[in-house]
Every structure is written in C-alpha cells, then in structure tokens.
Amino acid sequence: MILYGRDMSPFARRVAIWCALQDRTIERRQIQVAGPEWEEVKAVNPLGRVPALVLDDGEVLVETWAITDYLEETAPEDRRLIPASGAARRSMLQDIAYATSTGEKIVALVYDKLRRPVEFHYPAWIERLEGQIIAGLRAMEGRVPIEGWMSGTDAPGGGDIATVVSADMARLVFPGIDAGPLPHLDRLIADAQAIPCFAQTRPKM
Ligand SMILES: N[C@@H](CCC(=O)N[C@@H](CS)C(=O)NCC(=O)O)C(=O)O
Incomplete structure (x- = not known):
C-alpha cells in the first residue's frame, strides 16, 4: 500500500502510525x-487532499475515517485499534472525534494565519480558530488518564494516536497558543515518543 501525505499532516501521520x-x-x-x-x-485524489491510501490492487481510499475503517476491518482481531462494540467503542470514537475536530481547526489556522498573505488576514476568524483549538486541547486533556493509554489497555489505541498527533501538531506549529497546563496530554505525548512509529513520524520543525 502507498500512503500519500506528509507527517506534517496530522491526518496522514495518524494513518502512518495506525499502519505501523x-x-x-x-x-x-x-x-x-x-x-x-x-x-x-x-x-x-481528484480533490488534491491527503491522506490517500492506494491499496495493493490500485483501489484508492480517501478521508482518514474511511481509511482507518478499512484498516480495522482487514486487520487480525488482535491488531485492531478500536474496540468492537459498546461503551468502550463509543468512548474511543469520541476520543478520536475531539482530537480530529481540534486537528481540523489547527490545519485551518495553518492556512488562514501562516499561508494567507497578512493583508488578507481576517483577525476575528483567526481568534475564533485559536479559541476552538484551546477548547479542543482542554477537552482532550480531560479525556487522557493520569497514567497509561486512553485505550485502557497496555498499548496505544486509535484514540491515543489521534490525540497525540493533534496535540503534537498544535505544540509544534503554534507554540504561542496557550491552553494553560495540559499535564496529561504532555505525559501521553512523552509516553508515545518512546514508541518508534510515533517518534519517527514526529514532524521536524
Ligand atoms: N477530513 C480530511 C481532512 C484532511 C486534510 O485536511 N488534509 C489536508 C492536509 S493536513 C489537505 O489535504 N489540505 C489540502 C486541501 O484541503 O486543499 C481527512 O480526515 O482526511
């Protein structure tokens, strides 16, 4: 399979770590x-977006949720990263949802603050995005346990991956955004860094 998209994209990085x-x-x-x-x-991908995953038979999958759904469906049971059903599945999908929503706002801020020429900045919109990123990081902080993985198992799950890549991206690209103390997120990122696929895909700034 071929994954299109740089580690700088929290979405492409999520797929890369999921595969690893x-x-x-x-x-x-x-x-x-x-x-x-x-x-x-x-x-x-005719829309020109990443991630896109080209399967071995040439089929192309786009959108992170659809790609990870395929990866889950085709993985052996002991390699699945989302619980099959019930409250544990619902909770992890919400972990992923908060992290993904925050990631979308971070990517939007990249385009609206860093890529758009300053004379075309819309300050109220930038302020709104920054507020949403802060709210998202705090919501994520509230979902991370004091110790261990969000998955509740001895290995990171889909929620851990999504949370780490979004929080990492916010920290690396917008170090000036102050969401206050986020000790649980900091601890989760540090624990993830000890795993090669997280460390190797961490964007170099
Ligand atoms: N909802 C998409 C978001 C992917 C996304 O925002 N990708 C960005 C890179 S981080 C991109 O391709 N941007 C170019 C564009 O949208 O034109 C997903 O989950 O895959």
Missing part, C-alpha cells in the same frame, strides 16, 4: 498539497 501499530508495511509518498507536488496528489 498493526504491523503493516507501507510505502510513503511524503508530498505537499501545494506547488508541483500537488499535481501528483490530484492524480490519486
């Missing part, structure tokens, strides 16, 4: 959704 934790070997195409490389992304 399921012991899947994938090829990476760490290309940008801008400049000349964008043409290569559009050849795979």
Whole structure:
C-alpha cells in the first residue's frame, strides 16, 4: 500500500502510525498539497487532499475515517485499534472525534494565519480558530488518564494516536497558543515518543 501525505499532516501521520501499530508495511509518498507536488496528489485524489491510501490492487481510499475503517476491518482481531462494540467503542470514537475536530481547526489556522498573505488576514476568524483549538486541547486533556493509554489497555489505541498527533501538531506549529497546563496530554505525548512509529513520524520543525 502507498500512503500519500506528509507527517506534517496530522491526518496522514495518524494513518502512518495506525499502519505501523498493526504491523503493516507501507510505502510513503511524503508530498505537499501545494506547488508541483500537488499535481501528483490530484492524480490519486481528484480533490488534491491527503491522506490517500492506494491499496495493493490500485483501489484508492480517501478521508482518514474511511481509511482507518478499512484498516480495522482487514486487520487480525488482535491488531485492531478500536474496540468492537459498546461503551468502550463509543468512548474511543469520541476520543478520536475531539482530537480530529481540534486537528481540523489547527490545519485551518495553518492556512488562514501562516499561508494567507497578512493583508488578507481576517483577525476575528483567526481568534475564533485559536479559541476552538484551546477548547479542543482542554477537552482532550480531560479525556487522557493520569497514567497509561486512553485505550485502557497496555498499548496505544486509535484514540491515543489521534490525540497525540493533534496535540503534537498544535505544540509544534503554534507554540504561542496557550491552553494553560495540559499535564496529561504532555505525559501521553512523552509516553508515545518512546514508541518508534510515533517518534519517527514526529514532524521536524
Ligand atoms: N477530513 C480530511 C481532512 C484532511 C486534510 O485536511 N488534509 C489536508 C492536509 S493536513 C489537505 O489535504 N489540505 C489540502 C486541501 O484541503 O486543499 C481527512 O480526515 O482526511
């Protein structure tokens, strides 16, 4: 399988870590959704967005939730990263939902604050995005246990992956955003860093 998207994308990084934790070997195409490389992304996903996962038979999957759904469905039971049913599944999907929503706001802020020329900035919108990111980080903090993984098992699950990549991205790209103390998130990120697929995919700033 070939994964399109750079580790700088919290969505592409999530898929890369998901595959690694399921012991899947994938090829990476760490290309940008801008400049000349964008043409290569559009050849795979007409919308020009990442992540896109090209399966071994050439089928293309887009959108992180659809890609991870495929990975879950096709993994052996002991390699699945989301509980099959019940309250544990609901709770983990909410962990993923809060982290993904926050990740979307972080990516939006990248485009509206860092990519858009300053003369076209819309300060009220930037303020709104920053407020949503702070609220998201605090909501995520409230879902992380004092110790151990969010999955409640001895290994990170889908919620841990989503939470770490979004919180990492906020910290790395917008260090000036002050959400107050986030000790549980900091601890989770540090624990994840000890696992090679988290450490190796952490964007270098
Ligand atoms: N809902 C999408 C979001 C993916 C996303 O925002 N990707 C960004 C990179 S981090 C992208 O492709 N941006 C280019 C664009 O949307 O035009 C998913 O979960 O896969």
